[in-house]
Amino acid sequence: MKRSPIITAILSVFKKELKIFLRYPSWFIAMLIWPIIFPFGYLFTAKALSGTDGQSLAAFSNISGTSDYISFMLIGTTMWMIMNTMLWSFGTSLRTEQIRGTLESNWLCPVPKITILLGHSLWEIFFNIIFLTITAIEFKLVYNFKFIGSPLLSFLIIIISIPSIYGIGFIFASLVMWQKETNSMVFLVRGIMSVFCGITYPLAVLPNWMGNISKVIPLTHSISALRSVISTGATLADIKSQIYYLIFSGIILMALGFLAFNFTQRKVKESGSLGHF
Amino acid sequence: MTSYAMEVKNLRKEFQVKKKKTPFWKKDYNKEIFVAVDNVSFSVHKGEIFGFLGPNGAGKTTTIKMISTLLMPTSGSVIVNGINSHEKSIEVLRNLGTVLAGERSIYWKLSGRENLEYFAAMNGITGKIAKEKIDYLLKRFNLEKRADETVEKYSTGMKQRVALAKALIADPQIVILDEPTSGLDPQSARNLREIILEIKEEGRTVLLTTHYMEEADQLSDRIAIIDHGKIIALDTPENLKKGLSKTKSLVLQLDHWDETISNKLKDIPAVENINSSFNDSNQIWEVKIHISNGSQVISSLISNIASSNTKIINFRVDEPTLEDVFINLTGKSLRE
Numbered sequence: 001m002k003r004s005p006i007i008t009a010i011l012s013v014f015k016k017e018l019k020i021f022l023r024y025p026s027w028f029i030a031m032l033i034w035p036i037i038f039p040f041g042y043l044f045t046a047k048a049l050s051g052t053d054g055q056s057l058a059a060f061s062n063i064s065g066t067s068d069y070i071s072f073m074l075i076g077t078t079m080w081m082i083m084n085t086m087l088w089s090f091g092t093s094l095r096t097e098q099i100r101g102t103l104e105s106n107w108l109c110p111v112p113k114i115t116i117l118l119g120h121s122l123w124e125i126f127f128n129i130i131f132l133t134i135t136a137i138e139f140k141l142v143y144n145f146k147f148i149g150s151p152l153l154s155f156l157i158i159i160i161s162i163p164s165i166y167g168i169g170f171i172f173a174s175l176v177m178w179q180k181e182t183n184s185m186v187f188l189v190r191g192i193m194s195v196f197c198g199i200t201y202p203l204a205v206l207p208n209w210m211g212n213i214s215k216v217i218p219l220t221h222s223i224s225a226l227r228s229v230i231s232t233g234a235t236l237a238d239i240k241s242q243i244y245y246l247i248f249s250g251i252i253l254m255a256l257g258f259l260a261f262n263f264t265q266r267k268v269k270e271s272g273s274l275g276h277f
Numbered sequence: 278m279t280s281y282a283m284e285v286k287n288l289r290k291e292f293q294v295k296k297k298k299t300p301f302w303k304k305d306y307n308k309e310i311f312v313a314v315d316n317v318s319f320s321v322h323k324g325e326i327f328g329f330l331g332p333n334g335a336g337k338t339t340t341i342k343m344i345s346t347l348l349m350p351t352s353g354s355v356i357v358n359g360i361n362s363h364e365k366s367i368e369v370l371r372n373l374g375t376v377l378a379g380e381r382s383i384y385w386k387l388s389g390r391e392n393l394e395y396f397a398a399m400n401g402i403t404g405k406i407a408k409e410k411i412d413y414l415l416k417r418f419n420l421e422k423r424a425d426e427t428v429e430k431y432s433t434g435m436k437q438r439v440a441l442a443k444a445l446i447a448d449p450q451i452v453i454l455d456e457p458t459s460g461l462d463p464q465s466a467r468n469l470r471e472i473i474l475e476i477k478e479e480g481r482t483v484l485l486t487t488h489y490m491e492e493a494d495q496l497s498d499r500i501a502i503i504d505h506g507k508i509i510a511l512d513t514p515e516n517l518k519k520g521l522s523k524t525k526s527l528v529l530q531l532d533h534w535d536e537t538i539s540n541k542l543k544d545i546p547a548v549e550n551i552n553s554s555f556n557d558s559n560q561i562w563e564v565k566i567h568i569s570n571g572s573q574v575i576s577s578l579i580s581n582i583a584s585s586n587t588k589i590i591n592f593r594v595d596e597p598t599l600e601d602v603f604i605n606l607t608g609k610s611l612r613e
Contacts, residue, residue: 008403010397015398102381105382270349272290
């Protein structure tokens with residue numbers, strides 16, 4: 001059976017990105033080291049505040065529902081790392097092609113242009129699944145990370161979170177290709193995520209107005225659902241409202257992502273800035 | 278069935294440009310319209326090499342970007358093999374093989390073979406057919422020995438050949454080449470010109486932009502000369518030069534040159550243009566004088582120069598070139 005040209009194009013972008021990734025061994029080493037190094041700062045801060053024997057953990061336990069602050073932070077920082085990687089690599093994928101000089105070559109291929117971005121997202125999802133697997137193994141070995149609830153349900157939450165995360169990525173990748181200002185946009189988006197999503201602290205400590213904003217951000221719900229399942233053994237029924245929200249926000253953000261891409265595609269065709277770097 | 282590979286009708290592209298540096302909150306009030314391409318019309322016959330000749334910034338690349346669907350025209354239309362390029366862009370792209378930005382248009386971290394595999398797949402060509410095409414193109418462009426090395430290790434000429442092979446991977450009927458020999462050494466440029474002629478011999482149509490007159494002259498069946506976004510002449514190279522049959526160029530090497538001498542010579546009837554430049558390496562002035570009535574005023578020119586205390590080191594009389602055609606049409610040199 002002949003494969004659709006769109007599927008062929010998506011898979012060829014995936015293969016191309018994989019080959020380029022493998023040409024940079026330092027990226028692979030960073031992927032191994034980063035999950036261990038990154039949470040250290042937060043964990044030591046938490047240890048200092050909770051006391052060496054956890055004497056001061058009661059307040060944290062009351063508002064977070066768990067006294068296992070290590071798992072609490074590892075889950076938050078892992079999801080933040082996924083969001084951060086998505087912004088830096090997938091979010092800037094079209095911009096990277098633009099800087100390389102290859103974006104126009106891709107645009108000259110007889111396929112819908114969204115396939116290029118879909119190919120990048122397929123590669124990024126694959127990369128993140130590998131990253132998460134390595135992270136889980138390392139957390140077990142280095143931090144004695146414990147799974148109280150179902151690993152399968154945790155994986156389901158991550159899968160359901162993908163449309164939301166990549167919806168933001170589609171919007172981001174499109175706007176960056178148009179506006180060409182990567183760094184400030186990454187810092188802005190990930191800054192908002194790190195403050196509002198409760199990466200390293202329970203949302204209960206946020207002022208009301210910040211708490212209200214945090215509830216709108218899908219990553220907050222992903223992190224919260226993962227913490228409930230992994231650290232307290234919550235079931236699907238316990239987290240169904242968060243699952244519904246993630247599905248709903250995923251649909252909305254993916255739709256907005258496609259709209260942003262089409263809008264940007266039209267803008268760069270009008271302004272002639274597709275090949276500009 | 279149309280005999281044209283491409284029909285460009287009243288094509289116009291306007292860009293908004295900032296008048297001057299202004300605060301971002303005022304930018305909407307400080308924009309003006311720059312017309313990059315101004316009602317350009319031409320048709321390209323099937324199987325011909327059509328040269329697009331003009332100085333940098335004349336509108337060549339903007340025009341071919343509109344033809345290859347990368348840029349939306351402000352008005353006008355482009356028909357490629359009977360298909361409107363902005364209504365059915367994917368169909369048009371199946372008919373086009375385009376090389377823009379040459380060596381930068383391919384992935385330097387992939388090998389030549391991997392680049393071709395990628396672009397073949399992006400054109401829907403996979404499996405055995407892709408492998409055969411890739412092997413053929415690598416051999417044809419003399420890349421097979423280093424096909425599995427990453428492109429970053431290739432010379433500029435090799436990168437340019439990979440970019441050209443990439444454009445031919447889907448066997449397009451029309452090939453668009455934007456300044457293909459720019460930045461190449463003379464040998465690589467000569468090789469690439471031979472390849473372009475071979476592409477034509479295969480029955481393909483080639484649209485070629487260049488600011489090298491010799492290249493346009495050597496390769497093109499017809500040439501459109503573009504300046505300030507407008508086509509100012511369109512014909513075969515021979516006819517363009519024939520139009521200047523009475524024009525000659527007197528090329529002189531002098532030990533001294535100044536405005537006074539130039540103005541004195543410009544007063545002589547039949548002197549159309551004078552271009553001068555100082556050659557640093559041999560410390561002499563090279564002056565090119567275009568005259569419109571054959572060789573009748575040559576003796577008068579030489580006696581005027583000699584009477585200005587200027588030593589004539591060398592001189593020759595040239596037949597008209599495309600450069601002369603361009604100067605005659607625009608009053609300036611192509612490289613100015």
